[in-house]
Amino acid sequence: MPRLGNLDDLAALCDALGSKREQSTRTVTMCAGTACRACGCLPVAEAVEAEIEKQGLCGEVLFRTTGCHGFCEQGPLAIIEPGNIFYAKLKVDDVEELVSQTLKENQVVERLLYTDPVSGEKVRTEDAIPFYASQTRVLLGDNTKLSPENIDEYLSLGGYTALAKTLTSTSPGDVVSTVQASGLRGRGGGGYSTGRKWEQCRQAPGEEHYVICNADEGDPGAYMDRCLLEGNPHAVIEGMAIGAYAIGARQGFVYVRKEYPLAVRHVEGAIEQAHEYGLLGDNILGTDFSFDVKVVHGGGAFVCGESTALMASLEGKVGEPRAKDVHTVEHGYLNQPTCLNNVETWANVPKIITNGAEWFAQKGTQNSKGTKIFALTGQVKNTGLVEVEMGASLREVIFDIGGGPQNGRAIKAVQTGGPSGGCLPESEFDLAVDFDELYEAGSMMGSGGMVVMDDSACMVDVAKYFLTFLQDESCGKCLTCRIGISRMLDIVTDVCEGCGTPEQLDLLEDLAWTVSVGSLCALGKTAANPVLSTLKYFREEYEAHIEQESCPAGVCPALIHYTIDEDTCNNCGLCAQNCPYEAISGDKESGYRINGEICTRCGICVESCNKKAIVKS
Amino acid sequence: MDLARVDAILEGRGSEPFDVMEVLQDIQEEFRYLPEDAMRQTAEILQVPLIEVFRLANFYKAFSLKPRGRHLITVCTGTACHVQGARKLGDQVLGQLKVGPGETTQDGAFTVETVNCVGACALAPVVIIDGEYYDHMTPKKLRKLISRIRKVDAQEEETRTNA
Ligand SMILES: Cc1cc2nc3c(=O)[nH]c(=O)nc-3n(C[C@H](O)[C@H](O)[C@H](O)COP(=O)(O)O)c2cc1C
Ligand code: FES
Numbered sequence: 001m002p003r004l005g006n007l008d009d010l011a012a013l014c015d016a017l018g019s020k021r022e023q024s025t026r027t028v029t030m031c032a033g034t035a036c037r038a039c040g041c042l043p044v045a046e047a048v049e050a051e052i053e054k055q056g057l058c059g060e061v062l063f064r065t066t067g068c069h070g071f072c073e074q075g076p077l078a079i080i081e082p083g084n085i086f087y088a089k090l091k092v093d094d095v096e097e098l099v100s101q102t103l104k105e106n107q108v109v110e111r112l113l114y115t116d117p118v119s120g121e122k123v124r125t126e127d128a129i130p131f132y133a134s135q136t137r138v139l140l141g142d143n144t145k146l147s148p149e150n151i152d153e154y155l156s157l158g159g160y161t162a163l164a165k166t167l168t169s170t171s172p173g174d175v176v177s178t179v180q181a182s183g184l185r186g187r188g189g190g191g192y193s194t195g196r197k198w199e200q201c202r203q204a205p206g207e208e209h210y211v212i213c214n215a216d217e218g219d220p221g222a223y224m225d226r227c228l229l230e231g232n233p234h235a236v237i238e239g240m241a242i243g244a245y246a247i248g249a250r251q252g253f254v255y256v257r258k259e260y261p262l263a264v265r266h267v268e269g270a271i272e273q274a275h276e277y278g279l280l281g282d283n284i285l286g287t288d289f290s291f292d293v294k295v296v297h298g299g300g301a302f303v304c305g306e307s308t309a310l311m312a313s314l315e316g317k318v319g320e321p322r323a324k325d326v327h328t329v330e331h332g333y334l335n336q337p338t339c340l341n342n343v344e345t346w347a348n349v350p351k352i353i354t355n356g357a358e359w360f361a362q363k364g365t366q367n368s369k370g371t372k373i374f375a376l377t378g379q380v381k382n383t384g385l386v387e388v389e390m391g392a393s394l395r396e397v398i399f400d401i402g403g404g405p406q407n408g409r410a411i412k413a414v415q416t417g418g419p420s421g422g423c424l425p426e427s428e429f430d431l432a433v434d435f436d437e438l439y440e441a442g443s444m445m446g447s448g449g450m451v452v453m454d455d456s457a458c459m460v461d462v463a464k465y466f467l468t469f470l471q472d473e474s475c476g477k478c479l480t481c482r483i484g485i486s487r488m489l490d491i492v493t494d495v496c497e498g499c500g501t502p503e504q505l506d507l508l509e510d511l512a513w514t515v516s517v518g519s520l521c522a523l524g525k526t527a528a529n530p531v532l533s534t535l536k537y538f539r540e541e542y543e544a545h546i547e548q549e550s551c552p553a554g555v556c557p558a559l560i561h562y563t564i565d566e567d568t569c570n571n572c573g574l575c576a577q578n579c580p581y582e583a584i585s586g587d588k589e590s591g592y593r594i595n596g597e598i599c600t601r602c603g604i605c606v607e608s609c610n611k612k613a614i615v616k617s
Numbered sequence: 618m619d620l621a622r623v624d625a626i627l628e629g630r631g632s633e634p635f636d637v638m639e640v641l642q643d644i645q646e647e648f649r650y651l652p653e654d655a656m657r658q659t660a661e662i663l664q665v666p667l668i669e670v671f672r673l674a675n676f677y678k679a680f681s682l683k684p685r686g687r688h689l690i691t692v693c694t695g696t697a698c699h700v701q702g703a704r705k706l707g708d709q710v711l712g713q714l715k716v717g718p719g720e721t722t723q724d725g726a727f728t729v730e731t732v733n734c735v736g737a738c739a740l741a742p743v744v745i746i747d748g749e750y751y752d753h754m755t756p757k758k759l760r761k762l763i764s765r766i767r768k769v770d771a772q773e774e775e776t777r778t779n780a
Binding site: 072377449457578 | 676732757760
C-alpha cells in the first residue's frame with residue numbers, strides 16, 4: 001500500500017475506491033460477526049464463494065463478509081444487491097440455489113426469506129423487515145456495508161475524510177467546539193458531555209496527553225461495543241485520532257475485553273493497515289500531527305471498565321478505582337491528562353465531523369442527542385442490536401422492533417443499564433429512552449443493555465442475581481461496597497428462601513442508601529439500583545416471598561419442589577437418566593421418585609419428561 | 618516446568634507499564650495457568666515485587682493459579698443467558714462432571730468456568746467449549762456434547778496405548 005502523503009492523495013484514493021464500489025453491479029453480503037459464526041456462517045460463506053466461482057460469476061459478483069448486522073438471531077444471513085433481498089438462517093445446502101436462482105436468474109428463493117414471527121408472513125427485502133424498519137442505523141448501517149478486514153472498504157465510503165478535514169482545516173479548539181455543539185454525551189454509562197471532557201483535557205497541563213477507548217464492555221447482556229469494534233474498527237480509530245488531535249495526544253490505547261477475540265483481531269489488523277497508508281504513525285497525511293494506537297487486553301474484571309480502575313490496570317496494576325476528586329482529564333494514565341471515552345462515543349465522532357454538529361443535534365431529545373445502540377435480549381421475539389434515536393419509547397423498542405413476547409407469554413419488565421440499572425415494569429414502557437428519563441424512573445441508560453423478562457421471571461431472583469454479580473465484582477477497596485453489597489445479598493437471599501421478614505425490607509432500603517452514598521466508585525454508588533427498582537415496582541413479589549413463603553413465578557429453588565405424578569408417569573425412566581445430580585431413583589417396575597435432599601430444583605427433569613408427569617409446586 | 622519458555626516470553630519486556638500484565642497473559646496462554654516459578658521469574662526479571670505479581674494473578678479473572686483441565690467448558694451466566702435458562706446449564710455441567718464452578722475434574726479432563734457475558738446475548742443461553750461457541754444451549758444438548766468429548770478422548774487414549 002502506498003503511504004498517503006497529503007489530503008489530495010487520500011481524496012483521490014477514496015474517489016477511486018468509491019467508483020469501483022459503484023461499478024460492481026451485484027453483491028452478496030454475509031454477516032460474519034461472533035454471533036453469526038456461532039451459528040455456523042463461515043462454512044456457508046465459504047460455500048457461497050466457491051459456488052460463485054463454480055458457476056462462473058467471479059467477475060460479476062462481489063462477495064463480502066462483514067461484522068455484525070445486529071439481527072444475530074437470524075444468522076447465518078445474506079443480503080443480495082440489487083434488490084436488497086434478505087435471506088436468513090442459511091445452510092450450506094441452500095447455497096447452490098441461492099447462486100443459481102438469485103444471482104444468475106434474478107429469482108427470489110421464497111423458502112430462504114425471513115418469516116416475520118408477528119405476522120407470520122415472508123418478507124422479501126431487508127428494509128421491509130420490521131426489526132430494521134423502525135431503526136435509525138447511523139452507526140450500525142455501516143457495519144453492513146464494509147469488510148472490517150480491509151481498510152479499502154472503509155475508504156470507499158469516504159473513511160478518514162473527517163480526520164483529513166480536521167487536520168488540514170480545523171483548529172483543535174474548533175474540533176472541541178463542534179463536538180460540544182453536537183450535544184454528544186458519553187455512551188459508556190455516565191452520559192457526561194464529550195465536548196466538555198475534551199475541553200477540560202485539552203486545557204490541562206501535562207508532558208503528554210493520552211486518549212483511551214474503553215472497550216471493556218463488562219455489562220452482561222450488552223454487546224454493542226463488540227459489534228462496532230469488530231464490524232467497523234476504523235470508525236473508532238478515526239474518532240480517536242480526531243480526539244487526539246483536539247486534546248493534543250500522540251498516543252492512544254484501546255482497552256478490550258479478553259472475551260472478544262475477534263474484535264481484538266480486527267482492531268489490531270485495522271491499526272496495521274492504517275499505518276501502511278500513513279493514517280496512523282508519524283506526520284499523518286503530511287501534517288505535523290503524529291498519533292499511534294496500542295491495543296491492550298483486559299484482565300477480565302468488571303470494575304476495570306471504570307475509568308480510574310482502567311487506567312490503573314493500564315499501568316500494570318490491580319484495577320482498583322480511586323476517588324474522583326482528582327479528575328482523570330487532569331491526572332489520568334501515568335498521572336497525565338487523559339481522555340477516556342467509550343467505543344460508541346468514539347465511533348460517533350467522524351460522523352459528527354463529516355455531517356456537522358447540527359445534523360447530530362437534530363436527532364434525539366432536548367438533552368440526549370443522536371442515536372443509541374441497544375442490545376435487545378431476553379424473552380422477546382426478535383433479539384439483537386437495535387439503533388434508535390434517543391427518545392424512542394421502550395414500547396417501540398420492545399414491541400415494534402422486538403416483536404413483543406415469546407411463546408404467548410406476557411412481558412413483565414425490562415432491565416436496562418446492567419448491574420447499575422434497574423427493572424422497569426410494563427406500565428412504564430411509554431417512557432422515552434434517554435439518559436435523564438431512565439434515571440428519573442430509577443434505572444439507567446448504562447451502556448445500553450435491555451433484557452426483557454416475561455412472567456416466568458421472579459423479580460426478587462433478578463435482584464439477587466445482580467447482587468451476586470456485584471459482590472463478586474466489587475474490588476473490595478471500600479467498606480460500604482464490600483460489606484454493604486454482601487449484607488444486601490444476605491437479606492435478599494433470605495427473602496428468596498422464604499425466611500425474610502417485613503422489617504428486613506426496611507433495613508434493605510437503609511443499606512441501599514448507605515452503599516450508594518458511601519462508595520468510592522459508581523459500581524457501589526449504583527449497586528442498589530436493581531434492588532431499589534424491584535422494590536419500587538414489584539414490592540408485592542417480595543411480600544409474597546415473605547408472607548406466603550411462595551415464589552409467584554416459581555423460580556426460587558427453596559420455595560418450589562418437584563414431584564412425579566404417579567398417574568401420569570409411564571415409568572420410562574428418562575427423568576432419572578437426565579437428572580445431572582442423580583436425584584431420581586427407581587426402576588421400570590416400581591416407578592420413580594425424586595429425592596428432595598439431593599434435588600437442586602434445576603427443573604431439567606421437567607423438560608426431559610414427554611408425559612409432563614413432573615409437577616412443580 | 619520449562620523456564621526457558623518463560624524467558625522467551627520475558628525477552629525484551631519491561632519498558633512499558635502494561636508489560637507485566639502482557640507477560641502474565643502470555644504465560645497463562647502458554648501454560649494454561651500461572652506456575653509459581655514462572656511468577657517468580659517474572660518478578661525477578663521485571664523487577665516487580667513478587668507480592669505485586671501475585672496480587673495481579675489473584676485479582677484478574679484471566680489468570681488461574683491452578684492447572685486447567687484438557688477441556689475448558691465456559692458457561693455464560695450473563696443477564697441475557699440467565700433469563701434464558703443458564704442456571705440449568707450450570708446444573709447440567711456441574712452435576713454431570715461432579716465438580717464445582719472453577720474446578721477441574723479429578724482426571725484432569727474438564728475445567729468448568731463461568732463468564733459474565735461473551736457478547737453473543739442474542740443467542741442465549743451460550744456455552745463455550747474449547748473456544749467454540751454453542752448457541753441456544755439446552756441441558757440435553759450439553760449432556761450429549763460432554764459425553765461425546767469423553768468418548769473421543771477415550772478412543773484417542775486407546776489408540777495411543779495400542780501404538
Ligand atoms: C463498574 C463500572 C464499570 C464500567 N464499565 C464500563 C465499560 O465496560 N465500558 C465503558 O465504556 N464504560 C464503562 N464504565 C463507565 C466509565 O467509567 C466511563 O464513564 C466511560 O467509559 C467514559 O466514556 P464516555 O464518556 O464516552 O461514556 C463503567 C463504570 C463503572 C463504575
Ligand atoms: S449474557 Fe450470555 S452472551 Fe451475553
